[in-house]
Amino acid sequence: MWARGSNQPPTDGPSASPLAALMRHELIALLLLLAALPAQAQETPPLLSELASELKSLRVLPVGAPTHSACPANTTALVGVTQRQLRDTLGEPDFIDKEDHHSWWYFFTSPTPFGQMGGGFPQLGFYFDSKKAVTKVDCYYAR
Numbered sequence: 001m002w003a004r005g006s007n008q009p010p011t012d013g014p015s016a017s018p019l020a021a022l023m024r025h026e027l028i029a030l031l032l033l034l035a036a037l038p039a040q041a042q043e044t045p046p047l048l049s050e051l052a053s054e055l056k057s058l059r060v061l062p063v064g065a066p067t068h069s070a071c072p073a074n075t076t077a078l079v080g081v082t083q084r085q086l087r088d089t090l091g092e093p094d095f096i097d098k099e100d101h102h103s104w105w106y107f108f109t110s111p112t113p114f115g116q117m118g119g120g121f122p123q124l125g126f127y128f129d130s131k132k133a134v135t136k137v138d139c140y141y142a143r
Contacts, residue, residue, distance in 0.1 A: 044089055045077040051124070052089045054108065061110035069108040071122045071139030083132040093126075103127045107142070117142075 051072070058067055086093075086104065093104035109121035119142050127136040 044085060045081065047072060047075070047077045048081060048085070048089050051106075051108075052091075055090055055106060058108060058110055063111045064113050064116075065110040067109050067121060069122050071124070071141070075137035075139070078126070078137045079134050081126075081134045083128060086126060086134070097125075100127075109142075 054069065058069065061067070083104070090106055094107045095105040097103045097105065103125050105123055105125045107121060107123055109119060112119060121142050123140050123142050125138040125140075126134050127138070129135045
């Protein structure tokens with residue numbers, strides 16, 4: 001018995017062709033992969049989000065505007081953060097020290113006038129391991 005209005009014999013399910021079966025398997029694999037991505041994504045530590053907000057507000061100030069930023073009291077929450085997370089959250093570092101274990105430095109100040117050295121603002125440095133994860137965080141005031 002054939003389906004009403006059809007001149008074809010019934011099939012074994014929605015589509016019995018080998019191509020359709022392969023496409024179903026690929027779709028299932030893709031859905032499983034997409035479902036696993038959020039589990040692999042690392043959550044941004046609240047301190048990193050706070051630093052990003054502060055850095056963003058400082059960088060839109062006029063050149064040489066006075067600022068009152070301070071070094072974070074406790075940076076242990078930043079250990080383990082990846083370079084990618086830093087770049088995605090804080091943006092490009094102000095300075096990369098390639099001789100010092102490829103440390104990245106962010107300057108928490110308004111844009112400085114050309115040639116100005118120092119100024120008392122915090123310089124936050126991140127040191128990385130071979131897997132590009134933060135192992136140590138330093139903060140100094142520019143002199």
